Amino acid sequence: MKKVKFIYxxxxxxxxxxxxxxxxxxxxQMxxxxxxxxxxxxxxxxHEAFNDIDQDYSYILVAGGDGTIDSVVNIMKEKNIDIPIGVIPVGTAxxxxxxxxxxLDVGECCKKILNSVPVPVDIGKINNKYFVNVASTGLFTDVSQKTDDNLKNTIGKLAYYLKGIEQLPNFRRLKVNIKSEEIDYDGxxxxxxxxxxxxxxxxxxxPKSEITDGFLDVIIFKAVPIKELLPxxxxxxxxxxLDDPGVIHFKTRELKIxxxxxxxxxIDGEKGPDFPLLINCVHNGIRVLGINENS
Structure with missing residues (x-):
């Protein structure tokens, strides 16, 4: 029988x-x-989950949230494991x-994965770590890190919003320097x-991001006057x-912050590296099962 490593x-x-x-x-089994x-x-x-990975494994099936997927992808890159992954979404976001x-139905998800072929998709890299969805910095970026797991399991995404409200007293503007081929922002x-x-x-x-185009989408919410925040x-x-004058949006292959x-x-709800940051797109960085070709 063909083998599947199931990390849950x-x-x-x-x-x-x-x-x-x-x-x-x-x-x-069917x-x-x-x-x-x-x-x-x-x-x-x-890391012990990967000790027996060899050519007998068809793919790695991951059941978890974005942070779990990140952990798996980072270890695969570290160990040069190049087999497809399938994702069962059972996290918070x-x-x-x-x-x-x-x-969201686990059975339907498994069937979709089994009836698909691997599709190469991009991933991001921030310093020495990889991410599948988003890397962020600034206000509220550590909300997920600070939210209690039991609270997330009890009330789901609402836990993030409540933790975000707690941080409102710390609201302030932040000085950053961002450089890429497309932009040089010091503000x-x-x-x-x-x-x-x-x-x-x-x-x-x-909304304009594409997972196979070899680019990352960068969105910067500038420090606009407080009265402009609600609009x-x-x-x-x-x-x-994306068309608001208080927002900077561009696509890039690489940027420094x-x-x-x-x-x-x-990084997808987990603590990322310290500054300075070098972020780049790893084109076709992993192969994924269950994805629609036009996604």
């Missing part, structure tokens, strides 16, 4: 995958695959899986996002923000 995070989202494991195994499971646990190094148009901002995907926390902030937020809700501000970076 029992703590992702609302712990959905725990009750779906038998379904995953059954559907794969198609002639043997599932080799690995349960993510804080007491076990996730599932931004990358939504980009791939993966169904103030509130928030900056570098997208490989389209959404962050289910907000479709990068800008409304334009974000409507998807009209530096800041002396006391701010962190975020």
């Amino acid at each position: 995070n029992p703590f992702s989202g609302e712990n959905i995958i725990i009750n779906e494991i038998d379904k995953v195994i059954k559907i794969h 198609e002639g695959y043997t599932i080799v499971p690995f349960r993510i646990d804080m007491n076990i190094n996730i 599932n931004d990358f899986a939504k980009l791939l148009d993966m169904p 103030y901002m509130y928030l900056m996002l570098v997208f490989n995907g389209m959404t962050a926390g289910n907000f479709k902030l990068a 800008l937020f409304i334009r974000v809700i409507k998807g009209e923000h 530096h800041s002396n501000e006391d701010i962190v970076t975020d």
Whole structure:
């Protein structure tokens, strides 16, 4: 039988995958695959999931959120493992899986993966780490990092919004220097996002992003006067923000970011590296199953 490495995070989202494991195994067995499971646990190094990966494995199946997918992709790159991945979205936001148009039903998701062929897609790289959806810095970028897992599992995405409200007293403008072939910006901002995907926390902030074009979409929310923030937020809700004078948007293959501000970076909900940052697009960086060719 062909083998599939099944890496699942029992703590992702609302712990959905725990009750779906038998379904995953059954559907794969019916198609002639043997599932080799690995349960993510804080007491076990996730690198151990890859110790037996060889030519007998057809693909790696990942059940979790964006952070779990990032962990898997980073280890695959570190170990030069070049086999396709399939994604079962059981996290809180599932931004990358939504980009791939993966169904939320675990059984339907497995069937879609099994009835597909691998498609090369881009990933981002920030210093020495890779990301699949978005890297960000500025205000509110560490909301996911600071949100309690139990709270996320209980009330889902609402937990992010509540944590964001808590940080409003820290609202301030931030000095940054951003350089690429397309732009040289030395000024103030509130928030900056570098997208490989389209959404962050289910907000479709990068509607022009494409996962196979070899470019990253950069969106900078400049430090506009406070009175202009509400109209800008409304334009974000409507998807009209890219044309707002308070927003800088461009596509690039590579950019450098530096800041002396006391701010962190975020990679798909996990802590990112410190400044200075070198971010680039890795064209066709991974192969993904279940994706529509025109996604």
